[in-house]
Amino acid sequence: MAPQLEEIHIKNCKVVTDRWKMVDELPKGGVCAELGIWKCDFSEFIFQTLQPEKLHLIDIDSKSIQIALDKFSGEIDRGEVQVHHSDSSAALLSMPDQYFDWIYIDGDHQYHGVKKDLMAAHEKLSPSGLISLNDYIFFGSSDLTKYGVVEAVNEFCVNFDYEIVFMALHGRMYNDVTLRRIDD
Ligand SMILES: C[S@@+](CC[C@H](N)C(=O)[O-])C[C@H]1O[C@@H](n2cnc3c(N)ncnc32)[C@H](O)[C@@H]1O
Numbered sequence: 334m335a336p337q338l339e340e341i342h343i344k345n346c347k348v349v350t351d352r353w354k355m356v357d358e359l360p361k362g363g364v365c366a367e368l369g370i371w372k373c374d375f376s377e378f379i380f381q382t383l384q385p386e387k388l389h390l391i392d393i394d395s396k397s398i399q400i401a402l403d404k405f406s407g408e409i410d411r412g413e414v415q416v417h418h419s420d421s422s423a424a425l426l427s428m429p430d431q432y433f434d435w436i437y438i439d440g441d442h443q444y445h446g447v448k449k450d451l452m453a454a455h456e457k458l459s460p461s462g463l464i465s466l467n468d469y470i471f472f473g474s475s476d477l478t479k480y481g482v483v484e485a486v487n488e489f490c491v492n493f494d495y496e497i498v499f500m501a502l503h504g505r506m507y508n509d510v511t512l513r514r515i516d517d
Pocket residue numbers: 367368369370371372373374375376391392393394397419420421422439440441446
């Protein structure tokens with residue numbers, strides 16, 4: 334069982350239809366990162382929708398990195414996108430503290446991987462920043478795989494005082510969530 338969330342962790346949560354709608358409702362601009370980019374389809378949507386001052390694209394797989402270099406060559410030349418061939422938490426930890434306005438976590442979905450990404454994100458997030466995670470699901474019905482995102486997210490919210498502000502639905506319940514620090 335994932336740690337139980339309390340009312341304080343969900344009372345401001347808005348449920349939206351899907352993750353595209355969720356991203357559309359996030360603040361525009363700022364410094365953003367996508368951890369785990371695969372074919373960069375969502376990266377393109379993020380870039381077009383949020384129009385970030387800078388978007389960091391991070392993946393451990395060289396094929397994904399090549400896709401990013403090809404798709405974003407103009408943006409890379411203009412300094413709007415930076416591509417990192419790296420473990421996601423290591424890449425985040427190499428950045429300045431409180432640097433990011435939004436971090437999208439979609440890399441290693443096992444509990445320890447998500448926990449490492451969340452801890453790095455916590456350190457590098459601006460005070461008003463947001464963290465979103467894909468696949469807030471306990472067990473995947475499509476791939477018959479255990480995911481550790483629910484346990485890592487709930488534990489993080491309870492231990493570090495974050496609340497869920499968006500839950501974005503998915504047709505097979507591979508939902509997204511967005512977290513922010515609870516105001517004192
Ligand atoms: C589910 S895909 C990402 C999908 C993408 N965000 C999207 O919405 O289309 C997961 C990606 O995470 C990458 N990945 C897995 N573990 C990682 C790690 N520890 N650090 C960085 N990337 C990782 C994989 O190579 C893969 O490209």
